[in-house]
Each structure stands twice: as C-alpha cells, then as structure tokens.
Amino acid sequence: MLLQVGEFCELVENDLNSLVDELSVLTNRQSPYEISAWRNSLQQLSTSLNHPLLSPFHIQLGGSLSLEYNLPASSAWCDAILLGRNQHRPSAVIIELKDWDLSGDQPANRETLILHHGSPYSHPSDQVRGYVEYCRYFHSEVIEGKADVSGCVFFTSAKDATIYKGHPYQAITAEYPVFTRVPYGSQDGLPAFLSECLKEPDQEFAGRFEKGTYVQDRSLIRQISKLIQGDQKTFVLLDNQRTGYELCLDRIDNLLKKTKSSHQKEKLVVIVEGPPGSGKSVLAAKIWAALSHDERMQGNNVVMTSTSSAQKTNWQILFQQVAGHQAGRGVILPSNKYNPGLTTNWMKAERAKGHPVTAQSWRQNLKLFAKIGITKMPDNQIWASVVDEAHALFDPSLEHVAGVQNAGWQVIAGPQAYHIIRASQVSIFLLDSNQSYRDNETTTPDKITEWARELGVPETNIEQINLGGIQFRSGGSKEYVAWVEHVLELNDEPHHLHWRSTPDNVDGVFDLEVADDPEELVDLLRAKHQAGMSARFISSYSRKWKTKDIPDAHNLPPSEKDFFLAYVRKGQKKHWASIWNFLGDDESYHWFIQAPPGSKIHQDPFCEVGCPYVVRGFDFDYLGVLWLSDLVWRKDHWDANFQNVHETAWRLTLSRARHENPRGPATAELIRQLKRGYRILLTRALKGIYLWIEDPETRDHIRSML
Template identity: 25%
Template sequence: MELAQELEEIDRGGVHMLVECSPDGAPAPIDVVLVGRHPGTGRDSFALIELKRWASVAVGVRNESKLLVPGMKREKAHPSDQLTRNADYFFGENGPLKGLQIEYAGFSYLHNAHVGDVQALFAPGRSTSPYSMYFTRDDRVELHRELLRQFDSSSGATSAELLLQRMGVRNAPLLNAMVSSKGEDTVFTLRGEQKRAAAAVRMAVERLSDAPGEDLLTASVWKEDAVFVIRGGAGSGKSAIGLELMRQLALQGHRVRYASGSRAFDATMKRHVGYRDRAFQDMFVFFSSFIKPPKPRLDLLICDEAHRLRERSTNHRVPEEQWGTGPQVDELLDAARVTVFLLDGRQSVRPNEVGTVELIEDAAARRELSPTTFALQEQFRCGGSDAYRQWVHDLLGFSGRDVDRWAPDGLMHVEVADSPEELERVIRREHDAGASARIVAGFCWPWNKPKGHVRRLVKDVRIGGWHRLWNAWGDNYCEHGAPPAKLWGVDPAGIDQIGCVYSSQGLEWDWCGVILGDDMVWRDGKWVFQKGVKRREKAVKIWRVRKPGSFDPEVAGSAVAPEVFEDCVRNAYHVLLTRASRAAVLYSTDPDTQAYLKDRVGEVEIAGLRPTWENLPEVARRPRSQRGGKPQQDVLF
C-alpha cells in the first residue's frame, strides 16, 4: 500500500503496520496503526492513521459537521472526529496501552487527493485537536517529516507484539495458558461476543443452581433449564470461553463438567494440564459419560467440539446392553441444569458425527426450551489473522470464491516446501530452537498397529524415499518412548511422528507442517476426492498403499456417500490447516496440487518477515511446555 511505500522511501521499513486494527471496545476499526521506536525518547511509539481513498470532499449539505464525498450516498464523518474518538480510547484509561510510557500521534492520509480538492477538511469551525493533521499526495515531504519525527529506523517488532498481546489477539496458545495456571487463574482474555456469551452462561448458572426439583428429570424441571449454543470457526475462542467458565464457576462451588468427543483434547487436559491433580482431571469427561444421568444434576455441563456428537452413546469398555439407547444429545441435556454446546460445522470429520445447531434446537424444543445462540466472528488462532482464515476457506472451496494469492499480513506466515524433506527440516529447526512445532498429514496411508510386545512402530507415511511414523495406535507408549496418538501433540517425543486430524483436533503449535495427500487433489480448476486401496504384505503382516487416496476407515468405506466423503476430507484439511499460530508450511504429494499451492501462495520473502524463533522478539517467544514423556522404567523394550 501507499503508506508502506512512503516508509520504505525514508528508510523506515522496520516500522510495523497493523491493518484494520480493532481493539475490544474501540468505537470503530482503526485503518492502520504504525508501531516502532521514537527517535527522541527511545520509547515505544504508536501512530493511528485514517486512510482515505477520497479524491475530493465538500461540506455536508444536511449536516455541516460532516462531509460530502463524490460517489457516496451518505455524508461521511470527518476523519479527525473518527481519529479523535479512536485515539481517546486507544491511548486512554480503558485502552490496550493503558499504563505504558509511550509516544503517540495520529493523522489522516488522503493519498488520492490534491490539497485543493479537500479544502472542506479545513473549513471554519473544524477541530484543531492533536489528531486533525491531514496529508495529501501534494504533502509527501511533510508526511515524511512527520514519520521521521515519530519513528527511528529500528524494528518495531517487539512493540507490535506487545500491542497484539495487550489487545488479546496474540493470546497464549490454549495448552500453554492452561499449563501455566493449571486452570486456577484467569488465563484467557475474552473479548466482545466471547464476554457476552460467558456472562449469559454465568447468570443462568447462578440463577438456576438453587432451583427446586434437582433430583427429578421431569418436564417441570426442564422448564427451569437453560441451553446455550456458541458457534464459531477454528480459533474463534470457543474453548477459551468453556475453560474460563469451568474455572470461574467451579471455584464458586458449582458442580461443573467439561465434556468433549476428542480423546486427544481429553488426554491433554488430564495428563498435561491436570498432572497428578485428580479433582481437576475428574472435571473432564466424554460425551458418552452420561448414559446414566448424574444425581444430583450438574449445575453446568460444557460440551466442547459438539459437532462431534454421535447419534447415541457407545462405550467399548462395557457390554453393549449398557450403551445408550436414546439420542446422545438428550443424555447431555438430562445431565445438567445449564448445558453449553460449543461447535464448528467445519470441524466435523466423520460421517457419524451428527452435532448441528438444528439437532440441539430440536432436542431443546422437546423440553419446551429455546437455546440462546452466540456466533463468534473474531479469530484468535493463526496469529489472529482473519486474512489467513478467509484464505483457507477460499482455498478449500467453502466460500465459493476463487482463492486469491496469499498476501502476507504480518500475523500469519505461509510457505510451500519443495519436498517432504525440506518441510521436515523447517519444522525440526524451529522445534529445536524452542518453538512448538509438529507435522500433520491427510489420512492417506494405512495405519498399522504397533508390532510385538515392544510395540514397534511401522514407518507408514511413505513419500518416495522419505518414510516416517504415524502417531502411535492405542493408549500405551511404544518402542523408544513414542507417545500414544492422544498425547502425540503435547509429548516432546511427538516431533518424531506424523499427526493426523484425530490427534491434532483442538491443539495448536507455533509452526505446523501440513502434508496434503492424494485424497484431495487439484484437477482442471476444482478439487477431486479419492479413496485409496491398500494391499497386504503377508510376510511381515503390514498394510501398504496399492492405489493412492484416503485410508481413513471412518470415511473411506463403500457405505459412505461421495458427498459425505468429500465433506469429511475437506473438513479434515480445514482442521489441519488451522493448527498453526504463526506459520504453516505446506506440501502436496500430488504434482498438480503442489503446483497449484505454489501458485496460490506465491513467492515468499524468507528474510525478515518469516517468524522463525531467531527472528521473533523476546516478548513473542513462548517456550513450549516440557511436561510429558513416560517415566523411563515404564517404557517397554
């Protein structure tokens, strides 16, 4: 953009730009925030910029305090008025920079206008506040002087990272935040609709927890219940709401449980966060844990990843006659006075996952209840990058739009590796430097069970001469301390295996390598979906690939309809592509798809913008949690 070019021209390329900056509580989005170091004081320096494409303006006809802009039907607010309101908040007592010793400024830049065409900006009676400066295309020399007064030539990376964290955009990854506090402190900065949803649930729990009829499941009791549906995409903060509600209400003495359909998420919370804390571990359960309703009923049941609800509850650890006989959603509603469903339809990756808003609404209606629904729009994963989230939606075909070439936004980094070897080198280098990092892949190779009493793993993932291990089958550690799939994403030894959608759902890492396999390939301008065929190597009792494609037994079976299969594969890649918080490294095993990815990502500027551990400022480095690993004496060899 023009402003970036102006900064480059005066050797201020190290100044960071935050575009469409929207702190929670701000009167309106701020077009650009420039962040760097002040040349006089050495303090962090911030400048709020109103960017206007207007070529000319006139004084408003209906309202002289506003402006008439050719081509626009409504009269527009004066830029200095917008800027003053935003600056008063941004730099004030309730803003993200409260309490910091900083330098700050603000101005409007009309890069398409000549000064003679915008004289209405300077009409008598206009504001003379500190934010009433204007620069046009005729004022570039003065613009350069103002920028040089506000910023020196050093990098603004540290200041920008600090601002993102204080705005709640750069929240600590969910797992790191929970480990650091073990769920006992406020560790998530809830914003906007998150706050409203959490407040509504808290009020309902406090209102209903002392209601009569606690032990009887009758229609009269149901009328006292409350149901909430909180929808949002990957990284929109659904789990943050759920975990914060669990923490707050459990500390107040309420009976709370946190249910999910993910073995990886459940194991992570119990083994990694609630290490040796039985009371904390007991709060985490599965959807299938309520075949028999608890007595007394829970005050609050939080159902995370509710898109993974099943038609009925099963439990292979007990006889089939003890399995659920009715809809699983009814069991969850029976279990608590207040039930919260957190769901994202784009993360449903199995045909038998039936959790939808309509399913929950129908079940609630049978109890004469109407769910309260919240829709989360903001993005907290993937560096808080809305641009990356939209790019992934376009890439996978969810939006129906053509996918534009990726435009780096300073929040999320994307690159395409030339080979699996290169992808692994990048991910391992970041892991070894201190970042959290993993490699994930589509389910495009058979998953062989561990062999023998030592539980030896087979190198199932095979791309040319590059052969690697899948995350380990089963619940037990394997040879050389390889963790089971449910702990693969958090155990340090997991870096040596390739994860799949089932072991990565609900988790995130700084860097994530994503291998797209032959289950989804680009052909003639559209995605084509393929089921694989496997062959048996009888001598060693190992399954291998005969025909490339999907080998996910949950979705690739002949009984699964083609459209359902396509939805599941597409959703699986949506999950995998949104596991990174700073950088995603892509590679496809299919040459045509690899070429398409290369074209849509474009040339990558390796130096400077690449968020390697080495390039990150100190404030942005969050050492990965080291808890994990099975005690040596428990590993079988």
C-alpha cells in the same frame, strides 16, 4: 463384579474358567493375552488372600472383593479392590495386577514412566495413583462416607521387581508399593500390606462402593478453578469471547434466581458457535472455572465433557497440570459416560423378548430400560456440563448413519447430546458445525434445540451465542481462514493474501510455504524448533496405520513404516519414512502432544506424524502438513482418490462412494469430508503451516493460489 473373598477363592479353585468368562463379558476384553493374564493373576491373588496374616481379620469370612471395577463415569477399570474397614473407617485397597515378564526392563528418566521391553509405559504405581486419586475426589461413597483409599501393584508372574522400586521410583513406590510373588507363609509382601489396611469386613460399605456414582470433591474443584481464573495469560478472553462468557453466566444467574424463588428446577441450554480458532476451548475452560468457583455451586457437579479420545487427553493433561496431580483428570467426563446403562447384553435380552431394539427406536429403548429402575447416569446428576467441540457428538438415530462406527457409544441409547441435556441442569455446547469430521459426528445446533424442547426446556432457556469475528490461531488472521475456505471451495467470499508473511510482505502475520519435498519440510520445521517454537508433523489418514500395535515401531526398517514417501532431490531418488503418532500402553495421545522425557518424540519431535484427531483442542506454533493424494485437484475441481483414503471413521461414506458408477452424491459427500479434514489441518497452527503436497497437479494448484 462384587464377591466375598471366600467366594472368590472358591471360584478360582473350582471354576476359574467360568469366572474368567464372566470378566471377559463384563469388560468386553477377549484377547488371548487378557484371558491368560486373568488365569494366572487371579490364582496368585487368591493365594495371597488365603495368607495366614489375613486370617485374624476375617477377610475370608466376609470381606469383599470387587473385580474389574469400572470407576464411575470413567473408562478406567480397576483389576481388584478389597473393601472393608481399617481401625477407624471404611477402607478400599486398589490392587493393580500385572502379569508382566519384567526381563530386560529399564528405568526411565521420570517416576511416571518405565521402559518395558524397550518401550515407554506408565509405571504401574503411577497407574494406581490415578485410580486412588480419582476415587478420593470423584467417588460418591468415598467422599460421603469419608473412606480411606490406598493402592498397590502386584506382579503376579515376577519374583524380582527391583527395577520398578529403584531410582527414580522410590517416592512413588513408598506410597503405592510394588509386590511380587513370595513364598506362602512369608511375613512380607502383599498380605502384610493388606493386613495393615484392612482390619474387618464391611459388606454394607462394599455394596455402596460398588454402586457409587460420580460426584466432585469441592476443595479440589475450587483449587483448579481458582488457578484457571487467575491465569491471565493462558485463559484470557477478548471481544466476542467476553460477550459469550458474560451471557452464559448471566443466563445461569437468572436460572439460579428463578430456581430459588420458585423452588422448581428448570434446565438451561446454551449453544455457542464459532469458527476454528475463535477461542471456544478457552471460553469453555473459563466458564467451567467460573461456575466451579461459585459458592452457589456447593454440592453440585460441574464437569467438562469431552467428545473424542484425543480431546479428552488434551483436557486431562491441562487439568492435571493445573491441579498439580492426577485427580485433576477427573473433572473431564467423556460423552460416552452419559449412557444411562444400556448395554449389548441388555439389547440381546430385549430382542429375545420380541422388542425391536434399534438405533432408530431409541426413545422406546429408554422407556424399556427405565423399567429396570437402575441407572448409571440419572437425570440431573450433573449440575452443569460444558461440552467443547460438541459438533463431534454422535447422533445414531439418523437414517443415513445407520451402520457407522459407534466409537464406544451404545447406539441404541440415542443421541449423546440428548443424554447430556437429560443428565444436566445446565448444558453449554460449544461447536462449529463445519468441523464435523467423522461419519458419526452429526450433531447440529438445530438438533440440540430440538432435543432441549423435547426434554421440557423452556424456549426462554435456550440461548444461542456466536463467536464469529475473532481469531486466535493462524496469526490472528481471519483472512487466512477465509483463504483456506476459498481454496477448498467451502466459500466463494472475496479473499486476499495480505496475511501471508514473505520477504516482500514483512507485515504478514502467518507463514505458509509449500516445500519441494519432505526433506525440505523437515528442515523448515527443525529451524523453527531450534528457535524455541513448538512444531509437529500432521497428516490426514492418507496412509494406513500399519504400526499401531507394534510396540517398537520407531526401529522398523523404513519400508515397513506407515509413511515411506518417494521423492527426487537434486536428481537423486530418495525416500522419507516415519510412523503415525505413538499411543503407548494407555492408548493416549499425550505421548505425541506432550513428548514426555524418555519418549522417542522427546528426542526428535519429527519422528512421528500426528493423525487428524491429535490437533483437536491443542495448538502448536508450526505444523508440517503432509498432503498425500487423498484429496486431489483435477483440472478445475477437487476429487477424491479412493485408494489413499484410510480414515476408518468414514467407512460408510467411502463404501457408498466406491459403489457409485458414475460418481454421485456419496462421492460428493466424501469430497466434502476430505475438504473439512484439510480445513481442520490447515487452521490449527498458531504461527505457520509448511506443506508438502505429494500430487504434482495439486501442488501446482495450491502454489498458484499463493
């Protein structure tokens, strides 16, 4: 929402309720906490902008303020951005507004974390640093207009933020300072900082900034790609991976030559299929790096497209580590960001005009939306999009998925893969159709091919590559994966147990043990961790996530945690308790994956249980799998225990199955999805899987298969 500063101050003084209502609709954030925070923070911001220090620079006479600015092609929202000019060029100042009570807050061991009310949160200055770096490296107007971008934190309720500025935060707060409320007329604080960054208005720059799009700073992209290209340990390619890699680049070379000779832009779609552990993610990174490092890509965007929040987190962490700073995260473009701009408000307006806007009418919806003439993701905005785990892309147009959760995607926009092809000149999809897990994961190679043809991609520009026959996880054993699929009745191919490492089979390459109880499971994993290996607990959603919104869930009484498992050990009745993976204030899976210093899981890697999405695109040496009676073996077949299925992404399938009497196709579909879920869990470790199976009959069956 772009306003003149004077206009903003007047709204705060005379019509604050309407302003807050508009922001609530804009951001779709409507909690009482958000409303209260806006009311207080906006009043304090208005007071600061009316400060005498800013009067000589005419901030109120034409300076611009963007409220709740959604960074281009990102899910991040900046609370406030002041836009104008400094002494030399356009200038943007990002202000993170924090209406926090700071009482009792303590420093953490890292400059990026703070213990807020006992739980680790991102330090607000680090949050601002992420926004600033994103704008510097991925905002069209900042890059093309050579604008300066700076940032700060404004605590709008606190008068003392000493904890946030002391050790170990001196360096980060020197660059991204922290301010609190100061008496009106004081020569220090936020107004003084703003007066150094902004000297005069620039409404034209403000307008261009507000409409900015995602582009890439080539120097950063080349830096990351060079490091990935040179990392021969993490990103090595073998056999079919190398073939797939060379085929992808060969097809792109041909496309570039054809484009150069004919001056006509053609699209290219490459579909790479492979089973779990076949190296699709490494191949995706190498393809991205090769394209980004190619001098012919000058001025073109090459992105990694993520298909889930967990996968996005994993890729962002990787690229941040490679880049050496947060801007590396901006290379990752969530699939939801390919929506050209269709919103709920637009849908309501069109329906009021008599247009039947539904998920099934998505093609007509796009034609209606095109009449507006404004789009957030234009055709061919991205030169190349590399989509890992493309099987998780959402196709809401299918009749049988009507009503499923949209996971942040506007279902009226149609299939995500369609928009990726539309918005990209080159689209590379890496997928395993058998890993489609949620009700809304409905994208297949055939559908991708269909949409490519619909968008005018020549048949000769649609390539399919298969990575079958190679295995990097599970001790490199294709036979182990085949055994898992056999046990789950996903195939009936011959299998053997030569892969299993036991005292009698020292040549085995993969550990698999079924523990007697959770306590033994912990002992097995802890021994591996103490030997220097990475290890975690994971489980299917066979328990409710009761603690998701509880900030200090680790300290709950055992019976109130997500997992409170009864078992008998040496004749004694016992309980084992734990919580689901902690998400933190940023609702990120990196807490569980990275276990940063200061976090509970850094102290004890077995104090949380990872959900199924945590292991997507990220590997641990050993995994302890809690198999908790959602998928059970009964006599001679697999069955679903409805009361232990709590996967919210299966609500539609579960509801249909519960209403079947006798059990029929919906129950069969639920069992199929449960099997796919366990296939994912059981094929994600590098060296070994340790199991505790709650249901005795199921436990006996698995042991009999060994």
